[in-house]
Amino acid sequence: MQNIPFNKPYMTGRELWHIAQAHQNGHLSGDGSFTKKCHTWLEQSTGSKRALLTHSCTAALEMAALLAEVKEGDEVIMPSFTFVSTANAFVMRGAVPVFVDIRPDTLNIDETKIEAAITPRTKVILPVHYAGVACEMDTIMDIARRHNLIVVEDAAQGIFGTYKGRPLGSIGHMGAYSFHETKNIIAGEGGALLVNDPVFAERAEIIREKGTNRSQFFRGQVDKYTWVDIGSSYLPGEVIAAFLWAQLEEGRGIIDRRIAIWDQYHEALAPLEAAGKLRRPVVPEGCVHNAHMYYILLDSLEHRTQTIANLKRQQIQSVFHYVPLHSAPAGVRFSRTHGSMENTDKLSERLLRLPLWVGLDEHLPKVVAGLNEAV
Ligand SMILES: *Cc1c(COP(=O)(O)O)cnc(C)c1O
Numbered sequence: 001m002q003n004i005p006f007n008k009p010y011m012t013g014r015e016l017w018h019i020a021q022a023h024q025n026g027h028l029s030g031d032g033s034f035t036k037k038c039h040t041w042l043e044q045s046t047g048s049k050r051a052l053l054t055h056s057c058t059a060a061l062e063m064a065a066l067l068a069e070v071k072e073g074d075e076v077i078m079p080s081f082t083f084v085s086t087a088n089a090f091v092m093r094g095a096v097p098v099f100v101d102i103r104p105d106t107l108n109i110d111e112t113k114i115e116a117a118i119t120p121r122t123k124v125i126l127p128v129h130y131a132g133v134a135c136e137m138d139t140i141m142d143i144a145r146r147h148n149l150i151v152v153e154d155a156a157q158g159i160f161g162t163y164k165g166r167p168l169g170s171i172g173h174m175g176a177y178s179f180h181e182t183k184n185i186i187a188g189e190g191g192a193l194l195v196n197d198p199v200f201a202e203r204a205e206i207i208r209e210k211g212t213n214r215s216q217f218f219r220g221q222v223d224k225y226t227w228v229d230i231g232s233s234y235l236p237g238e239v240i241a242a243f244l245w246a247q248l249e250e251g252r253g254i255i256d257r258r259i260a261i262w263d264q265y266h267e268a269l270a271p272l273e274a275a276g277k278l279r280r281p282v283v284p285e286g287c288v289h290n291a292h293m294y295y296i297l298l299d300s301l302e303h304r305t306q307t308i309a310n311l312k313r314q315q316i317q318s319v320f321h322y323v324p325l326h327s328a329p330a331g332v333r334f335s336r337t338h339g340s341m342e343n344t345d346k347l348s349e350r351l352l353r354l355p356l357w358v359g360l361d362e363h364l365p366k367v368v369a370g371l372n373e374a375v
Contacts, residue, residue: 004367006317009181010358012250018242030235031215034242038192041248042177046170048194050201052208053241054234057156057178060193061089063234064152064174066207067200070095070123077117078126078154079109080326080337081344086128086154087325087335095123097335099326101343105282106130107351110343111139117338118147127172128154132184132292133283134163137171144172152176155194159185160255160290173197179244184258184292185251187244190236207231257358258291264361265294265354268368277375294356295321298375301349308352310374316367319353 022034035053042051054060070076072094078086080099087097100113107130114125125144127135135153144151151172155161158168159177169175174197179190195204205215211231216222247254266280273280279297283289298304304320311318324344325331355367 002363003315004317004355004360004363005357006319006353006355007182008357008359009186010254012246012254014246014249015243018246019239022238022242025238028238030237030241031218032238032241034238034245035235037245038241038248041245042192042194046167046175046194048170048175048196049198050195050204052193052195052204052234053236053244054191054193054208055236056085056180056189057154057176057191058085058089059234060176060191061085061152061154062092062232063193063204063207064176065090065093065095066230067174067195067204068124068150068152073121074123075119075121076124076126077109077114077122077338079128079130079344080324080331080341081107081130081322081348082128082154082325083156083322084325084328084330085156086126087331090124090126091330091334096121097325097331098122099324099331099335099337099341099344100339101341102347104343104347106133106135106284107343107347108133108135109140111136111143113339114140115143115147118143118149122147122149124150124152126152126154128156129158129161129168131281131295132157132159132161132168132290133281134158134161134168134287136284137163137166141171150174156180156191157183157292158290159183160251161292162288164286169194170196174200179247184255184290185244185247187236187240187247190240190244203229208234254358255290258356261356261358261360261364262289262291262294264364265356265368268364269296269371272372272375291356293353295351295353296371297347297350298352299350303375304350304352307371307374311370314366314370314373316370317355320348321351321353322348324348
C-alpha cells in the first residue's frame with residue numbers, strides 16, 4: 001500500500017531551466033536579474049512599495065525587528081499559537097513578546113484582546129495569518145494608528161491570500177513571506193520582506209546589504225558605497241531566486257490547484273462536521289484564503305492522538321501543529337502572556353493537519369475514507 005505523505009514539494013519543471021540561465025549569466029551572488037524579476041512580481045502583485053528577497057521568512061522578520069527599532073524591554077503583541085521565528089526575531093533584539101489569545105474560529109490573534117495588552121513599552125503588533133486566512137486587519141490597523149504602533153504581518157503562510165481584496169503582507173507597515181519548501185510557493189529556503197511604508201524602504205535595503213548603501217550605488221544614486229548603518233547579509237543568491245522565479249510565474253496556477261483540493265476536503269468532511277465528529281476550518285467573510293492548509297479540530301487531545309495513529313495505520317500521514325510559545329521553555333524565559341490563553345491551549349491540542357499538496361487529488365478519496373474510519 002502506498003504511503004500518503006503530509007507534504008510533497010511541487011516543482012513546475014522550469015526551475016532547473018532558470019537555474020541554468022543564472023549559471024549562464026555568470027551572476028551568482030544576490031540581486032541579479034532573477035532577484036529583480038521576483039522583486040517586480042512581488043511589488044506588482046501586492047502593491048507593496050518595496051519587496052526584498054531574503055534567505056527566509058525568519059530573516060525577513062529579523063529585518064522588520066531592526067527596522068522597527070525595537071530595543072531592550074520593548075514589547076511586541078502577538079499570538080502564542082505561531083512558529084518560533086515570529087517571537088525569536090524580536091527576542092534577539094531584547095524585546096519581550098506579549099502573547100494574547102486567539103479567536104476560536106480562525107485561530108488568529110483575537111483582535112478584541114489586543115488593546116488591553118498595550119503598555120507604554122509596546123512598539124509592534126504582529127498578526128500571523130494562520131493557514132493563509134487573514135486576521136481582522138481593519139481593527140488591528142486602527143488600534144495601531146491610535147497608539148502609534150508599527151504593524152508587522154507574519155504572512156509566512158499568506159501569499160495569494162487577501163483581506164477585503166488586499167493581499168496579505170501588504171496591509172501592515174511591513175509583511176514577511178516564507179518560501180520554505182512546506183509553504184505554497186517554494187524556493188527550498190527563502191522569504192521576502194514587503195516594505196509597505198516607504199519610510200522604511202531605504203534603510204531596509206541598507207540593513208539587507210550588510211549595513212552598506214550598495215543598492216543605491218548600483219542604481220547610480222551615490223558614487224561609492226560604504227558602511228552607513230548596522231546590518232547583515234539577508235539576500236539570497238541568484239540560484240535560489242531563479243528557482244523561485246519559476247514558482248512565481250506559475251503561482252496562481254499552483255494556488256488554484258491547492259484550492260481545488262481544499263474545496264474537495266471541505267465538501268467531503270461536511271457530513272462528519274454535521275455528525276459532531278470534527279470541526280472544519282472557518283474562513284470569515286472578506287477573507288480569501290490560499291489553501292495553505294486543511295486542518296480539522298477534534299474534541300480532545302486523546303481523540304487527536306488516536307486519529308493520527310489510526311490514519312498512520314492506513315498509511316496516511318497527518319500532523320499536529322504548534323506547541324503554544326508561552327508554554328515552551330524559551331517562551332517562559334523570554335515572554336509573557338496577557339489575559340487567558342484558553343483558546344490557544346485548548347485548540348492547539350485538538351488541531352490536526354491533513355495532507356495537502358499539488359497532485360494529492362487522486363489520493364483524496366482514500367484520505368477522506370480513512371478519516372471517516374478514524375474519527
Ligand atoms: C514557516 C513560518 C515561518 C518561518 O519561515 P522560514 O521561511 O522557514 O523562516 C514563520 N512564521 C510562520 C507563521 C510560518 O508558518
